[in-house]
Amino acid sequence: MNGNPHVSEETRRRVLAVARRLNYQPHTYAQRLAKQKAYAISAVIPFFTNYFFIEVLRGVQSKISEFGFDLVLYGVNDPATQVEYYIQKSTHRGKVDGVLFFSMKFPESYTRYFIQREIPIVLVDTFHPKFDSITVDNFKGAYIAVKHLIELGHEKIGMIVARLESVPARQRFEGFKQALIDHGKKFYEEFFIETKDTRLDGFNREAGYYACKELLSRSRKLPTAIFVSSDIQAIGVIEALNENGIKVPGDVSIIGFDDIELAKDFGLTTVRQPMYEMGVIAVEKLFERINNKKTKPEHIKFTPELVIRNSCP
Amino acid sequence: MNGNPHVSEETRRRVLAVARRLNYQPHTYAQRLAKQKAYAISAVIPFFTNYFFIEVLRGVQSKISEFGFDLVLYGVNDPATQVEYYIQKSTHRGKVDGVLFFSMKFPESYTRYFIQREIPIVLVDTFHPKFDSITVDNFKGAYIAVKHLIELGHEKIGMIVARLESVPARQRFEGFKQALIDHGKKFYEEFFIETKDTRLDGFNREAGYYACKELLSRSRKLPTAIFVSSDIQAIGVIEALNENGIKVPGDVSIIGFDDIELAKDFGLTTVRQPMYEMGVIAVEKLFERINNKKTKPEHIKFTPELVIRNSCP
DNA sequence: TTGAAAGCGCTAACAC
DNA sequence: GTGTTAGCGCTTTCAA
Numbered sequence: 001m002n003g004n005p006h007v008s009e010e011t012r013r014r015v016l017a018v019a020r021r022l023n024y025q026p027h028t029y030a031q032r033l034a035k036q037k038a039y040a041i042s043a044v045i046p047f048f049t050n051y052f053f054i055e056v057l058r059g060v061q062s063k064i065s066e067f068g069f070d071l072v073l074y075g076v077n078d079p080a081t082q083v084e085y086y087i088q089k090s091t092h093r094g095k096v097d098g099v100l101f102f103s104m105k106f107p108e109s110y111t112r113y114f115i116q117r118e119i120p121i122v123l124v125d126t127f128h129p130k131f132d133s134i135t136v137d138n139f140k141g142a143y144i145a146v147k148h149l150i151e152l153g154h155e156k157i158g159m160i161v162a163r164l165e166s167v168p169a170r171q172r173f174e175g176f177k178q179a180l181i182d183h184g185k186k187f188y189e190e191f192f193i194e195t196k197d198t199r200l201d202g203f204n205r206e207a208g209y210y211a212c213k214e215l216l217s218r219s220r221k222l223p224t225a226i227f228v229s230s231d232i233q234a235i236g237v238i239e240a241l242n243e244n245g246i247k248v249p250g251d252v253s254i255i256g257f258d259d260i261e262l263a264k265d266f267g268l269t270t271v272r273q274p275m276y277e278m279g280v281i282a283v284e285k286l287f288e289r290i291n292n293k294k295t296k297p298e299h300i301k302f303t304p305e306l307v308i309r310n311s312c313p
Numbered sequence: 314m315n316g317n318p319h320v321s322e323e324t325r326r327r328v329l330a331v332a333r334r335l336n337y338q339p340h341t342y343a344q345r346l347a348k349q350k351a352y353a354i355s356a357v358i359p360f361f362t363n364y365f366f367i368e369v370l371r372g373v374q375s376k377i378s379e380f381g382f383d384l385v386l387y388g389v390n391d392p393a394t395q396v397e398y399y400i401q402k403s404t405h406r407g408k409v410d411g412v413l414f415f416s417m418k419f420p421e422s423y424t425r426y427f428i429q430r431e432i433p434i435v436l437v438d439t440f441h442p443k444f445d446s447i448t449v450d451n452f453k454g455a456y457i458a459v460k461h462l463i464e465l466g467h468e469k470i471g472m473i474v475a476r477l478e479s480v481p482a483r484q485r486f487e488g489f490k491q492a493l494i495d496h497g498k499k500f501y502e503e504f505f506i507e508t509k510d511t512r513l514d515g516f517n518r519e520a521g522y523y524a525c526k527e528l529l530s531r532s533r534k535l536p537t538a539i540f541v542s543s544d545i546q547a548i549g550v551i552e553a554l555n556e557n558g559i560k561v562p563g564d565v566s567i568i569g570f571d572d573i574e575l576a577k578d579f580g581l582t583t584v585r586q587p588m589y590e591m592g593v594i595a596v597e598k599l600f601e602r603i604n605n606k607k608t609k610p611e612h613i614k615f616t617p618e619l620v621i622r623n624s625c626p
Numbered sequence: 627t628t629g630a631a632a633g634c635g636c637t638a639a640c641a642c
Numbered sequence: 643g644t645g646t647t648a649g650c651g652c653t654t655t656c657a658a
Binding site: 025026027028029030032033038040047054057058061062070071072073074075077089092093094095205206209235236242262265 | 338339340341342343345346351353360367370371374375383384385386387388390402405406407408518519522548549555575578
């Protein structure tokens with residue numbers, strides 16, 4: 001039944017026929033046990049965040065099913081208590097051939113564990129020097145966004161950013177500054193706001209809304225463009241602006257980051273993270289790693305691309 | 314190691330100690346094979362839709378891990394080709410103890426298959442008489458929403474609805490009409506719009522936006538309140554209104570359906586589907602079914618509850 | 627080519 | 643209580 005070549009056509013035909021008649025299916029776990037292979041990979045993925053990961057998951061699913069593998073999902077609702085627990089489950093002997101770990105900080109206490117046991121793992125949207133990773137170049141993405149603004153002729157460019165202690169927020173901020181410097185533009189302290197909201201590190205709509213309110217309260221002067229560290233915040237910013245009778249893009253241009261579903265709806269110019277593709281690549285990398293455990297970790301960085309819509313004319 | 318009571322404390326202690334020292338873990342599939350139990354359930358779930366299901370999935374995950382089971386996920390990107398394929402995979406002999414099937418139309422060609430093999434299954438957000446199901450009462454939800462509007466004193470109530478061939482849209486529409494009838498209010502044909510957009514059956518922001526544009530183009534008269542068949546459409550409606558200088562809730566009140574994340578952000582009054590809870594209940598039901606295959610299918614209908622925010626003062 | 631048997635790693639039944 | 647053995651259902655090896 002498994003296509004063994006040392007078997008006559010005649011016999012194969014007969015066996016297959018009987019199998020079909022009896023509605024035979026090999027038992028999943030008997031097979032996996034005998035083969036010493038799981039034909040499955042797991043994904044440890046945050047459920048508490050911005051549904052960023054769904055898109056990635058779509059990519060993962062589509063690639064994984066090409067291989068006929070199963071995906072066992074561990075959705076983390078509470079990172080403090082569940083990350084290590086699910087890593088444990090993922091790595092329970094024999095269960096999976098490899099694991100995908102998403103967005104969260106990989107617990108240092110597990111690096112040795114994975115390396116010693118040679119458990120294939122790839123990190124997605126998070127980084128660790130010892131393991132393969134797929135990330136997005138936040139610095140470059142921000143740089144591209146701001147450069148776009150500059151090329152559009154903007155001089156006074158503001159930024160509304162999520163909490164700087166979050167890695168992506170920090171990197172996007174650095175990209176913003178660098179673009180300004182490289183093009184000889186001034187950094188206006190008064191047009192720069194770091195979110196106070198801590199929920200999701202400030203990557204949420206309300207954080208954008210209130211940060212913008214604060215910007216407005218500071219002075220009657222406005223930048224001509226604002227780079228916002230994520231689309232969801234940008235939507236909050238636009239609303240705060242609208243409430244104050246300030247038109248986007250008429251009075252101020254807005255550029256976001258991520259290219260979430262809503263960005264299209266709002267006509268928001270932004271910088272796109274290729275999430276679906278990241279999922280696909282992650283699975284590909286993981287399979288490579290499964291088939292060849294010994295090579296050095298590889299770090300793939302995607303460069304976001306500009307998506308021009310109408311919030312920056 | 315498995316807590317057999319016919320074993321002395323002393324021995325157990327010793328065995329456990331050695332096991333720990335050797336870093337012993339039982340092999341997942343050897344256990345499952347010997348026990349003739351999968352300790353896993355699968356979920357066949359649409360990936361192409363409104364990320365409605367994520368919230369449900371959170372509930373599923375949290376309940377499932379209480380039982381220590383694994384979740385094997387089959388995300389459907391293309392329903393036409395993948396639904397049956399994943400049902401097959403789900404039911405591969407021995408693989409899972411039960412399956413959760415979400416939102417999509419359950420293929421009639423598989424009802425016999427499940428019944429004969431006695432494969433435990435529960436449907437979530439979709440219905441079939443032969444299987445357990447967890448759904449939301451769209452009719453009642455709509456009724457509650459409209460009743461709320463009426464109690465607020467509205468007389469001219471409009472509705473913007475997704476495509477009526479979609480079951481939930483139809484049910485919400487029926488609830489709307491019934492509420493009007495029961496309270497002796499007139500149904501204004503001119504304030505009723507069915508979306509033309511077919512994407513996601515019209516359950517998307519743009520559909521709401523354009524439907525509202527059409528409403529506005531019909532006449533200069535406006536209803537004092539509009540019931541929109543989903544929050545995401547309602548957000549499109551609000552925007553179309555705002556663009557035309559019509560204030561929400563100043564000029565017209567809006568009520569939605571679903572209570573998605575953004576509804577809170579927009580201060581949208583709506584009717585909440587308890588998605589997380591539905592996930593939890595679905596898993597509980599599935600386990601009941603796993604332990605007791607012979608009882609009649611049970612159909613649980615959740616009644617949505619009103620969430621009052623400020624789009625309907 | 628085909629058939630028989632050993633082994634994958636565990637659980638459960640049954641003597642001891 | 644404890645040790646032994648026969649499955650669980652498949653794959654793989656090795657004679658025949």
